[in-house]
Amino acid sequence: MKSRLARANSKGKHLKALALLSGGLDSALAAALLTKEGVDMEAVFFHHPFYPSKSKSRLQAEDVAESLNIRLKTIKLEELIEVVKKPKHGYGRGLNPCIDCRIFMLKKAKKHAKKISASLIITGEVLDERPMSQHRRALDLIEKESGLEGRILRPLSAKLLPETEAERRGLIDRDKMLDIRGRPRRRQLEMAKDLSIIGYASPAGGCLLTEKPFVKKLKDLFKNTENVTARNIDLLKTGRHFRKGRNKIVVGRDEDENTKLLNMKGNRDYYFEVPECGSPTTLLLGPKSKEAIETAASLTAYYSDNKNDQTIVAYGIKRLDKTIDVHRISEEEINKLRVA
Numbered sequence: 001m002k003s004r005l006a007r008a009n010s011k012g013k014h015l016k017a018l019a020l021l022s023g024g025l026d027s028a029l030a031a032a033l034l035t036k037e038g039v040d041m042e043a044v045f046f047h048h049p050f051y052p053s054k055s056k057s058r059l060q061a062e063d064v065a066e067s068l069n070i071r072l073k074t075i076k077l078e079e080l081i082e083v084v085k086k087p088k089h090g091y092g093r094g095l096n097p098c099i100d101c102r103i104f105m106l107k108k109a110k111k112h113a114k115k116i117s118a119s120l121i122i123t124g125e126v127l128d129e130r131p132m133s134q135h136r137r138a139l140d141l142i143e144k145e146s147g148l149e150g151r152i153l154r155p156l157s158a159k160l161l162p163e164t165e166a167e168r169r170g171l172i173d174r175d176k177m178l179d180i181r182g183r184p185r186r187r188q189l190e191m192a193k194d195l196s197i198i199g200y201a202s203p204a205g206g207c208l209l210t211e212k213p214f215v216k217k218l219k220d221l222f223k224n225t226e227n228v229t230a231r232n233i234d235l236l237k238t239g240r241h242f243r244k245g246r247n248k249i250v251v252g253r254d255e256d257e258n259t260k261l262l263n264m265k266g267n268r269d270y271y272f273e274v275p276e277c278g279s280p281t282t283l284l285l286g287p288k289s290k291e292a293i294e295t296a297a298s299l300t301a302y303y304s305d306n307k308n309d310q311t312i313v314a315y316g317i318k319r320l321d322k323t324i325d326v327h328r329i330s331e332e333e334i335n336k337l338r339v340a
């Protein structure tokens, strides 16, 4: 296996690059292609709050880095929340500001590249594969606004794009680059077989900003919360969500979600359960008015195994040390409160 240090490319010249690994196939292939050419490479994985809770993208990026024997740094991107709130270049079909998101990530990549003295950034982007951020004008714009003109190499489509500085200087052999375009992934799948790359994520997988139910909950959150945090976003990935004025009520759907909700509970949030029967755990966020407590308790009772007209629900902040007696809530009322 080649050393991580002092790799030289096929022309014997040293070139250091930073690859963006997403856990998907395209970025894995792009990195593999360049390491095959002898480019000295490190990689970065951006962990943003909009990955699904069970996403394996990070593990997949780690597997790729390990198989290519390159160092991988994970950078957390909580600030992406602000980019999603007010994107300069608008949204795709969901709440996905792909152009702004790419610019933001590449600016971060540029900073890290400087730290490790890498002069080239490698991405797995394929010309015209994604409608919003991978057509030619978008790629040019992203490059310009991230301040990386001539320094982003997209090996899978490089022959269809202007030469990078590294190609001009003969540090990368342009003939070895590819000319893949559009959505069909036949060539990438063949390459994956040849290069024995397995277990990668699907191309659009890994971002909840394109998924309708999540987008609905996120819009509601943005509308009702001033300072949105990563915890707020994580909560959107768990349970059934209800809105009553300034209150958010989240009801667990199974044991696993009940535990997750308790782990995500804030210091001032109430939690609710129906004692002595199968019960969801419910969180109440926002002001603790009598009405809000009643609603959270009614929802807890509704989704518990107790189907009586009247139910005693326990609640509290640290312990379930208070109780409230509630009437069964109607389905109509539930539908009015439901966020997604």
Ligand code: SF4
Residues within 6 Å of the ligand: 096, 097, 098, 099, 101, 102, 133, 207, 208, 209, 210
């Ligand atoms: S799909 Fe999501 S993570 Fe990917 S570029 Fe678009 S907004 Fe960013």
